[in-house]
Amino acid sequence: MQGVAVRGVDSKTEGTVTDLAKNMTVGSLHDLEKIGRKFPGIIIGEDLARKLGVSVGDTVTMLNPLGEETAIGIVPKMRKFEVAGLFDAGMYDYNTGFVYIALPEAQKFFDMPNRVSGIQVRIDEIYQADKIASSIQSAVGYPYYTRNWMEMNKKLFFSLLLEKIGMSLILIVIIIVASFNIIGTLTMIVMEKNREIAILKSMGAPSPSIMKIFMFAGLTIGAVGTALGAIIGYGAVMIILKTNLIMLPKDVYQVSHLPLSITSMDVMLISLTALGISFLATLYPSWQAAKQDPWKS
Secondary structure, eight states, X not given: OOOOEEEEEOTTTGGGTOSHHHHEEESXXXXXXXXXXXXXXXXXXXXXXXXXTOOTTOEEEEEEEXXXXXXXXXXXXEEEEEEXXXXXXXXXXXXXXXXXXXXXXXXXXXXXXXXXXXXXXOOXXXXXXXXXXXXXXXXXXXTOOOOOHHHHTHHHHHHHHHHHHHHHHHHHHHHHHHHHHHHHHHXXXXXXXXXXXXXXXXXXXXXXXXXXXXXXXXXXXXXXXXXXXXXXXXXXXXXXHHHTXXXXXXXXXXXXXXXXXXXXXXXXXXXXXXXXXXXXXXXXXXXXXXXXXXXXX
């Protein structure tokens, strides 16, 4: 037994609003309306098929808990369906929580002759979904309502946001810890170059110039480290994306492999943060170098 959300679809138009046709691993959407089979067709997810122990051509029984009225009262409505195809949406919850049957069969099974419970719309600007949904809501009015993908996956996106904030804080702490290496390195250089600093000051070099020299040295260390880190990180992400190197158990993490995404904005923000912390790390050693008294050296 497995609870699922049943969607009645039109095989001719479903591919224009969802990626179900692209996610089919066995069979196709048109197999739902195949003529000559004993029972109506149904398309289920690979994980659900594995859980039920069925494959294409096998029969499953669907139970409608709303039931139908009989002489002995309301009896759950049951109907057999033949597995016509399998799909893999990339997420365990979708693979086990959704099944698809032909729209006419869904209307019969749920006693909705010539009616539908919803219309799906596909848009080009996915991040404008909330605004487009509002405009559609204004156009159709009550009692109809709209739901966009942001609202339907709000809990998931909120958890991902918290995870991203946590990872950002961890990354900043790592950079701060690494910046102490810059402080230590510059402090050692100041101690080693004590005589050279004294010579420069004796020749008339002002303190700000001395300070800029060591700040430049510290920023160079930070810039080289940031550049190498960005290149290595980007390369590692690309390798993992192309090879699916890190596999995950679907029933725990919902996805079969570690999903990664890298954007230019993230790289720029992290690089600027690293350079900013590196700059702050150069201030104290540079100030120590600038206040050296050449007559005491």
